[in-house]
Amino acid sequence: MIDELRALAVFAKAVETGSFRAAARTLALSPSVVSHHVSQLENKLGTALLYRSTRKLSMTQDGQALYSHAQAMLQAAESGLNALAGRAAEPSGSLSLTLPAFFARSPLTDQLAAFSRMYPKVELALDFSDEKRDLIRDGIDLAIRIGELPDSALKSRRLFDMPRLTVAAPSLLAEREAPRVPMELANWPWLGIRMRPNRKTLSLDPDEAQTFAFQPRLTVNSIDAACxxxxxxxxxxxxxxxxxxxxxxxxxLATVLPEWQVEALGVYAVWPANAARESLTLRLVEHLAGENGRAGRPSQNR
Structure with missing residues (x-):
């Protein structure tokens, strides 16, 4: 049983961080050891839990079901350890957070408001900006980041996957023949986001996807502006x-090729590696992870 619990914890960390390499760095293990634990768990259960590629992981249906139980196990363990460590005193202090500007209109802001009400002695400084801030240089405690994370000395935890839609104005659609497959959109006018590559991947099902590059007509640094x-x-x-x-x-707006799903983006909490386990930073990370875990994946499609 101890081996299974250890494997469950490693599996959960791999899901949270998005890769075996990131999980290994967080757990101070080698990527091969992380892979071994997950493989042993899959062999014992007789089912695949994760789809693996060279760049990312995604959960199978069985993996999603097991992950919710693994989260509950780890949260219960964390609560017990916190109680025994005597952390019952009401948290206080200041905490700075930077996150993309468009999240001001998302359920994530409601979750931050709930955290503020829960801990009224904590002073929250929220920086809504689409420009990427340097946490170390700017002295920021926590960041919400989107998409693939570069290897760095920062720690991270995957919070949820953010669904996206391919959209255009009805007037633009009326000017052109309706597309049949995503590749036909490569020569359409596109709006580029400075922080994102000029490339799209749309999937019809897990076995059929099309990726194409495009040259944007306009490039902006704000997703709200792009909308x-x-x-x-x-x-x-x-x-x-x-x-x-x-x-x-x-x-x-109207959806374009609605049966083809544009690739969802992972949303991560990122913080300096030297944050103490009992810090306000980790308390907020746990709060956001718990809120999105209870809401289901993806939680922002509401």
Missing amino acids: RLAIAGCGLATPPAFLVQEDIAAGR
Whole structure:
């Protein structure tokens, strides 16, 4: 049983960090040891838990079910350790957080508000900006980052996957013949995001995907701005689903090739490696991870 519990903890860390390498760095293990633990767990259960590629991991349906139980196990263990460590005193102090500006309109902001109400003696400084901040240089405690994370000395935890939609203004769609497959969109006008590559991957099912590069007509450093320009008919965009649901319902935007799913982006909490386990930073990370775990994956498509 001890071996299975250890393997469960390693499996959960691999999911949180998004790769065996990142999990190994967090757990002070080698990637091969992390892979061994996950493989042993899969062999014992007789089912695949993770789909592996050279760049990322994704959970199978069985993996998603097991991950929720692994989270509950780790949270229960953490709560017990915290109680015995005498951390019952009400937290206080200051905590700085930077996150992309468009999250101001997402459920994530509601979760931060809940944290603030839960700990009224904690002073939160929230920096909503689409420009990537340097945590060490700028003295920031925690960042919310999107997409693949570069190897660094920072620690990270995957919070949720953010669904996106391919959208365009009805006026733009009326100018062109309706596309049949994603590759036909390569020569359409696109809106580029400075922080994201000019490349899209759309999937029909797990076994069929198309990836293509495009040359943007306009490039901006704000996803909110890209949404407004898309409404104005300036090009295609793939914003987070929660940002454009009202515009789609109102007819200002329409989905393009709705049966083809644009690749979702992982959303991570990132913090300096020297943050103490009992720090406000880790308390906020646990709060966000717990909120998104209870809401289900993906939690931002609401």
